[in-house]
Amino acid sequence: MDMSQYMDMFMEESREHLQALNQKILELEDNPHDLGILDEIFRSAHTLKGMSATMGFERIAELTHEMENVLSVLRGAQVAVNTAVVDLLFRCLDSLESMVDSISSGDTGNADVSELTTLLRKAGQGELVAADKPKESIREASKVSEPVQPDLPTVVDGIEVLRSFEINQYDLTLLQEAQRKRYDAYHIQVELDPGCVMKSARAYMVFRNLEEFGEIIKSVPSSQELEDEKFDLSFEVVVVTKEEQERVLHAVDSIAEVRVKSITPVNLKEVKAQEAQDNDVPQAVKEPSEPINENAALLKNRTTTEAKSKIKGSQTVRVDIERLDNLMNLVGELVINKTRLEQISTTNSVTELNETIEHIDRITTDLQNVVMKVRMVPIEQVFNRFPRMVRDLAKELGKEINLIVEGKETELDRTVIDEIGDPLVHLIRNAIDHGVEMPEIRRQKGKPLESVVRLVAKHEGNNVVIEVEDDGRGLDPQALKNKAVQKGVISAREAEQMDDQAAINLIFMAGFSTAEKVSDVSGRGVGLDAVRTKIESLSGSVEIETRINQGTKFKIRLPLTLAIIQALLVNVGEEIYAIPLGTIDETTSIIPSHIKKVQNQEVVLLRGNVLPLVRLDNVLEVPKTIEESEELYVVVVRKGEKKAGLIVDSLIGQQEIVIKSPGKLLQGISGIAGAAILGNGHVSLILDVGTLF
Amino acid sequence: MEKVDFSDELQLVAFSLAGEEYAVDIHYVQEINRLLNITRVPKAPYYVEGVINLRGNVVPVIDLRKRFSLPPRETTDRTRIIIIKVKDITVGIIVDGVSEVIRIQSSAVEPPPGLYGSVDLDYIRGVGKMDDRLLILINIEKVIDLEALAEEE
Numbered sequence: 001m002d003m004s005q006y007m008d009m010f011m012e013e014s015r016e017h018l019q020a021l022n023q024k025i026l027e028l029e030d031n032p033h034d035l036g037i038l039d040e041i042f043r044s045a046h047t048l049k050g051m052s053a054t055m056g057f058e059r060i061a062e063l064t065h066e067m068e069n070v071l072s073v074l075r076g077a078q079v080a081v082n083t084a085v086v087d088l089l090f091r092c093l094d095s096l097e098s099m100v101d102s103i104s105s106g107d108t109g110n111a112d113v114s115e116l117t118t119l120l121r122k123a124g125q126g127e128l129v130a131a132d133k134p135k136e137s138i139r140e141a142s143k144v145s146e147p148v149q150p151d152l153p154t155v156v157d158g159i160e161v162l163r164s165f166e167i168n169q170y171d172l173t174l175l176q177e178a179q180r181k182r183y184d185a186y187h188i189q190v191e192l193d194p195g196c197v198m199k200s201a202r203a204y205m206v207f208r209n210l211e212e213f214g215e216i217i218k219s220v221p222s223s224q225e226l227e228d229e230k231f232d233l234s235f236e237v238v239v240v241t242k243e244e245q246e247r248v249l250h251a252v253d254s255i256a257e258v259r260v261k262s263i264t265p266v267n268l269k270e271v272k273a274q275e276a277q278d279n280d281v282p283q284a285v286k287e288p289s290e291p292i293n294e295n296a297a298l299l300k301n302r303t304t305t306e307a308k309s310k311i312k313g314s315q316t317v318r319v320d321i322e323r324l325d326n327l328m329n330l331v332g333e334l335v336i337n338k339t340r341l342e343q344i345s346t347t348n349s350v351t352e353l354n355e356t357i358e359h360i361d362r363i364t365t366d367l368q369n370v371v372m373k374v375r376m377v378p379i380e381q382v383f384n385r386f387p388r389m390v391r392d393l394a395k396e397l398g399k400e401i402n403l404i405v406e407g408k409e410t411e412l413d414r415t416v417i418d419e420i421g422d423p424l425v426h427l428i429r430n431a432i433d434h435g436v437e438m439p440e441i442r443r444q445k446g447k448p449l450e451s452v453v454r455l456v457a458k459h460e461g462n463n464v465v466i467e468v469e470d471d472g473r474g475l476d477p478q479a480l481k482n483k484a485v486q487k488g489v490i491s492a493r494e495a496e497q498m499d500d501q502a503a504i505n506l507i508f509m510a511g512f513s514t515a516e517k518v519s520d521v522s523g524r525g526v527g528l529d530a531v532r533t534k535i536e537s538l539s540g541s542v543e544i545e546t547r548i549n550q551g552t553k554f555k556i557r558l559p560l561t562l563a564i565i566q567a568l569l570v571n572v573g574e575e576i577y578a579i580p581l582g583t584i585d586e587t588t589s590i591i592p593s594h595i596k597k598v599q600n601q602e603v604v605l606l607r608g609n610v611l612p613l614v615r616l617d618n619v620l621e622v623p624k625t626i627e628e629s630e631e632l633y634v635v636v637v638r639k640g641e642k643k644a645g646l647i648v649d650s651l652i653g654q655q656e657i658v659i660k661s662p663g664k665l666l667q668g669i670s671g672i673a674g675a676a677i678l679g680n681g682h683v684s685l686i687l688d689v690g691t692l693f
Numbered sequence: 694m695e696k697v698d699f700s701d702e703l704q705l706v707a708f709s710l711a712g713e714e715y716a717v718d719i720h721y722v723q724e725i726n727r728l729l730n731i732t733r734v735p736k737a738p739y740y741v742e743g744v745i746n747l748r749g750n751v752v753p754v755i756d757l758r759k760r761f762s763l764p765p766r767e768t769t770d771r772t773r774i775i776i777i778k779v780k781d782i783t784v785g786i787i788v789d790g791v792s793e794v795i796r797i798q799s800s801a802v803e804p805p806p807g808l809y810g811s812v813d814l815d816y817i818r819g820v821g822k823m824d825d826r827l828l829i830l831i832n833i834e835k836v837i838d839l840e841a842l843a844e845e846e
Binding site for chain 2: 665
């Protein structure tokens with residue numbers, strides 16, 4: 001079967017599940033007794049296993065399968081959650097992630113997982129004990145004097161129908177628990193009408209109806225497969241509920257084209273745990289009655305969030321970003337035509353027409369806002385990977401870090417979200433590696449041993465601000481100056497004249513790293529200059545606030561969207577060009593006779609500073625039509641620390657423009673960043689200020 | 694070897710350029726427009742006239758006279774832009790006028806003769822004979838330099 005069409009979906013979903021796993025395992029580390037978290041982890045791992053097996057990625061399936069085994073043992077409280085196990089689970093995630101990555105780059109994704117699976121098997125038998133002292137005392141379960149036992153129930157030859165059913169340990173635990181709470185379990189065989197179309201929809205209705213009063217703990221094929229219509233005309237489910245059998249039967253039977261073939265109460269005592277051959281936790285069935293009671297008692301003590309923790313499926317649709325771009329284009333076109341209508345109505349004033357146009361105006365504005373919003377994604381997507389990263393880093397460096405994340409729900413345009421991840425990783429690594437001191441030093445300074453790193457996103461006007469703040473040693477302007485002089489980035493005289501803020505901004509200079517020694521974590525040459533370049537390429541800016549021994553705050557300011565920017569429209573000859581407002585410092589006018597030549601470069605003195613000039617008509621090869629006037633308009637633009645004055649013929653005004661690609665044929669032309677469609681329907685080019693000087 | 698379409702019949706959009714009749718396979722043609730307002734793009738290849746706004750999309754436009762090294766001419770009422778889509782690239786080509794859609798037997802298309810007028814042979818796929826008319830089939834992929842674009846990626 002050709003799976004390629006499902007590939008994208010697989011990649012996306014597996015990444016999501018891996019992200020969820022990362023997050024949940026982190027939570028588990030803090031709350032090792034929370035059954036709800038374990039459940040969620042288990043569910044994600046299980047789905048991942050199912051998906052990868054369907055897609056034919058055996059190694060992923062194999063690894064997730066082993067993880068599942070360990071998780072179900074953890075869940076059954078036979079083995080305690082300790083740091084060694086958590087570390088192992090994280091290693092598995094890393095391996096899974098790299099496999100998924102290799103698949104996305106076209107490989108088979110079959111890495112060697114034998115080491116991990118061996119370790120997992122060990123962990124499953126409780127043989128993996130933390131080298132260091134576990135965070136919380138090892139679970140009571142492990143204090144039970146005899147070796148840890150999986151709690152398999154009495155084996156009585158079970159009901160025939162369940163033979164085909166692979167009830168694994170996890171399901172069994174669920175059943176046990178359900179029964180303890182006096183729920184009844186039913187095994188239902190469902191059959192669909194042979195002529196039934198949209199089988200998955202029928203299956204979904206069965207699930208929905210049953211879940212109204214109970215919980216489906218198992219289905220064959222899995223719910224995922226049912227959803228994908230990977231089944232014939234029948235499937236089986238086990239549901240736990242407090243309702244009567246009649247009601248259960250009715251719930252399923254009442255659905256059109258669905259028939260209940262059989263419904264059987266499941267008695268736990270009769271369940272034979274049919275472990276899949278590969279699902280073999282060694283020394284499985286041994287002692288029947290004793291451990292059950294003991295474990296049951298333990299189970300009671302643990303927080304059970306079982307039923308509550310069911311994730312509510314949110315109603316969303318995945319849409320290709322290209323379709324959204326299309327939608328955006330159409331809206332843009334609508335806006336342009338609306339402007340035309342407005343022009344027509346002003347020349348022939350007809351009251352009725354005016355009213356209609358006003359109405360259209362309101363609708364298009366709303367429509368534009370809605371489309372813009374659709375393109376927005378919460379920054380959560382980017383932030384989610386940081387807790388794990390910080391945990392690993394802190395461990396590696398022997399520092400105690402408390403990462404506080406705020407404003408996850410802040411929304412940014414999809415294009416910005418895709419780009420902002422790397423700079424943030426860099427800043428956070430920097431904060432942890434260079435900003436935060438070692439615990440020993442913190443003690444000497446009288447600071448709390450645990451340092452706080454804050455990652456905050458929020459709206460500020462038409463911008464989104466992202467802050468990375470640490471409570472570490474801060475930046476010392478004098479030290480930075482010395483370093484810069486020593487590295488030859490600036491001269492000693494320049495250093496003397498520099499104020500503190502300018503000195504602090506030195507760390508953005510290329511080839512500048514303050515770390516005394518190059519560590520594995522950061523300081524590998526790609527410095528903060530790369531961060532700033534990236535952010536500026538997103539039309540954003542970075543600022544630093546710092547105080548010695550109190551910490552450093554990096555403040556990133558980003559536009560809400562890259563698709564629409566504010567720009568200054570200017571005339572060059574008879575052509576109109578757009579200059580992004582973010583790059584403009586000011587506009588001014590000069591008298592031609594004030595222009596001086598320094599080394600063949602035209603410059604002008606602007607408030608005592610030498611400003612190099614760029615004649616746009618020359619650079620852009622604009623046919624000369626306008627006589628040089630007595631006054632020249634100059635747009636002062638900035639690229640990093642450098643400034644230049646662009647000479648234009650006249651300023652038209654500020655306008656919001658939608659950035660469009662000028663097409664493949666014209667890509668990579670220097671000086672042009674893109675194209676925009678103006679209100680009159682004409683195309684205007686957007687200047688790429690960075691390449692002009 | 695240039696690929697020739699072996700299906701029996703070709704549908705071509707015929708257009709005129711510097712007094713000669715040319716044609717392009719209808720499969721490439723998206724639409725035919727009157728001359729729109731063209732924005733010049735500095736430092737673009739010499740044959741690119743500029744960009745136009747095609748219902749919200751910015752589309753580059755090639756002047757076919759310049760591409761074929763033919764003498765320039767003032768635009769007239771009949772001047773048209775043929776919007777062409779090859780692979781995922783959309784471009785417009787400026788021609789002197791579009792006459793009709795022609796069906797022609799593929800057997801009536803011959804490979805380009807050794808020497809044909811002033812147009813670079815690279816840009817020609819063949820010559821179609823219809824009664825006493827001669828149609829020059831242009832090789833659109835070469836005209837927009839598709840290979841060079843692919844290499845850049």
